[in-house]
Amino acid sequence: MKRSTVNGSARATGAACVAALAAVSLTACAGGDTAGGADGEPTTIDVWTWAQGYDKAAEAFNAAHDDVQVRFTEIEPGNKGGYDKIRNAVKAGDAPCLAQVGYETMPSFVSEGNLLEVTDIASKDADAYTPAGWSGVTVGDRVYGAPQDQGPMVLFYNKDVFAEHGIDVPTTWAEYQAAGEKLKKAGIALTGTYEDFDYTGFAWQAGAPWYTVDGGTWSITNDSPENQEVADYWQGLVDDGLVGAGIWSDQWAAGLSDGSIATIVGAAWFKGILKDSAAAASGSWAVAPLPTWEQGDTTTGNVGGSATAVLAGCEEPEAAWEVAHFMSTDPTAVDAVIEAAGTLPASVDGLKSDLLTQGDDYFGGQVVDEVFVDAAANVAEGWQWGPGVSTLMGTFAADMKKAYAGQGGATVAGALTSAKAATIDELSQQGITVGE
Template sequence: MDRTAVGRRRLIAKVAASLMTLPLLVTGCGGGTEGDAPAASGPVKLEFWGWAPGYDKSVELFNATHKDVQVTFDKLPSGGQGGYDKMFSAVKAGNAPCLAQVGFESVPTFLLEGALEDVTAEADAAKDQFVPWTWNQVSVAGKTYGIPVDTGPMALYYRKDVFQKYGIAVPKTWDEYAAAAEKLHSADPKASIVNLKATGLPGLAWQKGAKWFGTEGDAWKVTINGPETRQVADYWQGLVDKKLVNTTDEGYSAAWWSALQSGKTATAIGAVWLYPLIAQNAPAAKGKFGVAPLPQWSAGEQKFGNEGGSSTAVLKGCKNKKEAVEFATWMSTDAASLKNLIDVTGIYPAAKAGLELPGVNKGVEYYGGENIFKVFATAAQNTDTSWQWGPTQSQLGADLGEALGNAYAGKTSLSSALDLLQGKTVAAMKSKGLEVHE
């Protein structure tokens, strides 16, 4: 057996608290292409693959202020829509870029595939500039593989005008949210409280205190269908059965945005990065949206989930690790870059300095001048940072989408979908040679 592969699997099995979060690889710097090596009479040229809006502008800002290093940003489909597959194929072919946008949830998968470069020596000096748990997302067993960019604290986006029209109070608990769904549907049978297809189950399970992945010694522990997640599933199943939620329109589709813009969908449950997307895709609803804390399972609690969070990872084979880390650190910490990423990408910074910028403590015109960042700050400060992701995220994402889709179509229940997802995830991990406990 390949000893390198065995060692890598053992490393992944020991991830424990250093990998958490959510909705994954070697040339612009790697793989041996000529363009990646420093030229005697020119700057080091780095290639960067990603998909987030605004990243291209940060690259432009960097290039305008750095003569010795120049970065080219290539936009891909999002990770789950083919971007990660392209990265993995490029790694195997030996022609991947130096830098890649990799979600926190996908770092274990990239490690298992041997697709990340150890940049501990190059990155260690930047560690104290970041919120500690975000650094843990790019580090395993004392080794670092990239630079954190952002986190995804969750909140409730709601139509203020719709709530006011029907006398609905902003729900503080999930019981109140269910009551709001009933009241809305009674007043307007064509309206729905939320589109469930655009609502991330992992983040809601995270809020409830679930632990989908953990480790026991050198083995993985998988409890996707544990009691906390099952309670979340049963709650939403109740709303599905009463036809109080939309389970037909695909998330982020034209129909989904249209329903938000018209008010036929009264809320959206999502992370901070959703706020600019709503503004861009539902312009006619300007001034009609508010942002409130995620409803709680028990009155008075302060428990929240995280959806997303990303890194600028350095891919295997990068010949210019020092310059790659220099750019990645700059992008996540420079004030001009952060302003761009906050305004355009909708990030909540992983860098400590970013949390002090005016951009994350101001009113937002689209939301009626409301300082929505106060809500996200509270969420970020009250999110359990011990959540872990597993090492087969590409498979998990695909299976999760299929299982939930079948449940929303009435082919099975959400609870049964969890059992199916548990079984498929364990089987996928074992197929990679990993030891798994259930």
């Protein structure tokens, strides 16, 4: 049967969970009792997502199961209305069992009491996912959903521009900066700006986390010495005039098309963005591993990715996990999402899909997904998101715009500090303890 409305007991449990989270840590709470369907009737699990292909994944599940069936609903992307819809549904007690939630938002949803812990149910399947994917659904040591996709960092570069100016593909950040100096002399920007989540992959690669948790107490560490080193590097690129138009802007898209911006340092999913933004440059671009801090290193970072999360109040958590895990690991379901959304699976077997072994005409026939799969195996471990990420990233992005524009002495390091202060203030107001 469909997940029923959360009863009074479940609402009380959810309220207790929120109180505990605010006072101590992001502890897991379960809402509602498990309720089976009517005799002979399959259990229906509602799923809300925005990524393309989930509808086909749901169809694949239904074709393979009799006792559980999926009812799929498409919603707006998270920050464009989907998250508010999910929050409101949980509050009203009529949310689905499953919904798409970005990894960066998982801890905030836990702190708000929107998710249901499924550690005991899900842990047996942990090895089916990449470390980066599994860490995305884990808050503290508790699991709240099934990883769906991931965004390992790579280097997109205009091979025609590099060849014209005699520049080898950089393998270290020092070489990347040197390439920028050569390109500058030709009036070409090395890259565009990276203002919010797109920047975090650099810190992730450097082993410079923005959140840590110890004994239930969260700390915001985005201004650590390691993070300052990353900030100093990017500040150097800005000061040397190597950074061009703002990422996502019309000027940025034009630069990617006409060769006046030579690289994108971004997640695997930028493949689709590049094709859409610079269709005229088809055949000019290629993909390589992300430059590293030390010659010979292969470590990279990750930006983005999402989970099929189990929502608070779900009365069929075992069935919900069965659905979520299937949609992330079943070959038919995984291929449906790859074909429709172009995302990179977070499951180990999903990365073996034949769809990821095909040449891409836009990239001159290069099998770019092979680069992405290799990158997925080299994502640095130890990164985790924490509560208050919307404030952290919003403040950081606003101040990064000023740093790129050189307004009022604004710097990348300063943007990190101001973002930390704003987030600590918000979390303190919510009653969440923040450590040093």
